[in-house]
Amino acid sequence: MNPHDRLLLDAAKAGDTDAVRAALAAGAAPETRDEDLRTPLLLAVLGDHLRAAEALVAAGADPNAPDSRADSPWLVTGVTGSVRMMRALLPAGPDLRQRNRFGGISLIPAAERGHVGYVRAVLAETDIDVDHVNRLGWTALLEPVILGDGDFRHEEVVRLLLAAGADPWLADSKGVTAYEHAVRRGFDGLARLLRAAQERPGGDGRSAR
Template structure:
């Protein structure tokens, strides 16, 4: 049986702002969960449905509510790289220290994926820790090198991280620095940036 709660989840997932408003007006719980424990706001964040997220945040939705995979609306912005969604969620006062299933904060997956605009914005507009170390022993800087492709987006990501004060001397769990990883991978432009930052 379809309930008003299901209608809210479905509307949020497809970016249907009028549908979200109607479901809320009909009494749907703003923190309804689907079978994966995803809230309407998390579904909106996953789909980058910014108007829906704005409606939900303005109605009091929790940007930190985590699902079975420990994803939250806020953490997902680091994966999608959506600056617009990040800024909407900031209105809800998210915990920028919240950790994903790998023990990382949102700037780490964003750096891994080379989401330059997001990395720049989240570092400038929040108090997120640029040197946070995840459960793998990696910082955002290390992920940008280790999991990046060495191309323009990851090179610029490294530049932005360094400009924000990221420590190039922080090594991974094996004692290998970002510079050594860059040299091993032949990412010479990134290696040059890291040498200059020492």
């Protein structure tokens, strides 16, 4: 490996923006990879090192470059829930349809983890698919109900998704809707939100999306 590439990887991981810029100026490749195929930008995103990531984006770093686990800088923003990092990557043209190893887009892990700010921002500032279905048969609306703990964060995520047009009738691979999962898990607040969405005028049109 080019020694400048190694310096760039280490600087990005540490969030040392000056060292990132110095390594780039010395000829380091923005798309160099470590042993796990992680790029400098992915390492910066994982550490939420905003300035380092911005320097890499300015140098043309790819927000969609996958590592050995099929994670990418863009996909990881949904895992960390960092709104500022999400916004830093938008000028680089991330692929909103890019899928992780579970077949999900960035919105789905963000919803599952209750990252309210991220869900709000990505829905408002991009045209991400609110009803994308992953390989498990789950949507962003199903994940916070199936995997969440029914707290206020997950309720707010569900409100945001429904307000953005998420289909409350989309069921999982076994035909169970988010409302039915909420009832089964005893999440009364979520169940009320989802039932109200199903009962809204026009809410009984079972989407084929």
